[in-house]
Amino acid sequence: MARTSSRQLSTADERREVVLRTAIGAFATRGYYGTTTSEVAKAAGISQAYVYRLFPDKESLFVAVIEHCSTRMREAFADAAAKAEGTAPAAVLDALGEAYARLIVDRDLLLVLLQATCAATEPAIGDAIRACYAREVEYVRAVTGADDEAIQRFFARGFLCNTVLALGADTIDAPWASTLRTGLRHY
Amino acid sequence: MARTSSRQLSTADERREVVLRTAIGAFATRGYYGTTTSEVAKAAGISQAYVYRLFPDKESLFVAVIEHCSTRMREAFADAAAKAEGTAPAAVLDALGEAYARLIVDRDLLLVLLQATCAATEPAIGDAIRACYAREVEYVRAVTGADDEAIQRFFARGFLCNTVLALGADTIDAPWASTLRTGLRHY
DNA sequence: CATAGAAGTAATTAATCACTCACACCTGCG
């Protein structure tokens, strides 16, 4: 039978999806070490024990979250790149920047990647976030054809955005904050 | 009597200094939540209990570490700015960039600021790191006379450096890593 | 020398953590 809405239980795969999505918010605000599995469970509306049915351990869950965010980011880039295909490197980069600006509406998605960077000394997490940025950089290179310098500028701008978000500088009315925000698109 | 080297005990102020300096390394690698007061104590060569004689709690210690790093950074900028005083904004900014490149030799100093950014949802830590960047940005503005865009570029480059360091991308031999490193000075 | 007070710690506390296990409930299928 096709999945009916009269079902009370979800399949494990559906639950995993829910946990993954809700865990983003938790990890984004308090990072890997600062987030407890109970908080994740509560956010997902399940018991803490069941988190361990869906993921072998906290580290695996965090790595899965990283990969989820990384994938969503690349999908957003792919959308933008498809529309700007064949134009000059600078134009494609600009389209990707636009995609990034729209992505930023969901602050948590980018903050998770920042948090992952901060927890990169944990081997499995370091591997995951490095792989994420490796894919990201090579994807941008492939789709834009831009040179090293332009790609670097693109990512530097991204990291700036992340920092502004993490500091809450996007909602602070002070010269230093608006200087860091200069020219950043937001929706 | 002037402080003799035959003393076995340090003064509390001396100890506080030592703890502050050694705690930088601990907090830099595992962040605020991930670092235990025992690790800090061990690194400083004192008992865990004595950490609480020198600082009221873990949060105050971390805030003190942030301020210590922030101060050292501004001192480095002040040195560089003094030498480049009176030259064009771009030249002063370049001198500050050079100072930053030399500062980066001590990875931990910058990583602490990155970790503080990630823990900025903790109110006291957020206040400290925001104040740090507020001072930093306004200092750079005052000493260079550069416009918003140039200052923003300067900090974006700094955040890029921090991320490269945190990822270990400075020692990775892969295209994505060297693309992110493009043109970055290092010593 | 005696002693006040500072330097320093071992031992402990209460809370919280990641993780486990035994068990209950639900659901599709023969």
Next chain:
DNA sequence: CGCAGGTGTGAGTGATTAATTACTTCTATG
């Protein structure tokens, strides 16, 4: 219906944590 297997949890486990307490050792000074 019966029952196999998937969904889900309550009630723990031992380890670790930030923070405290009660105590010892050192040292400057009168």
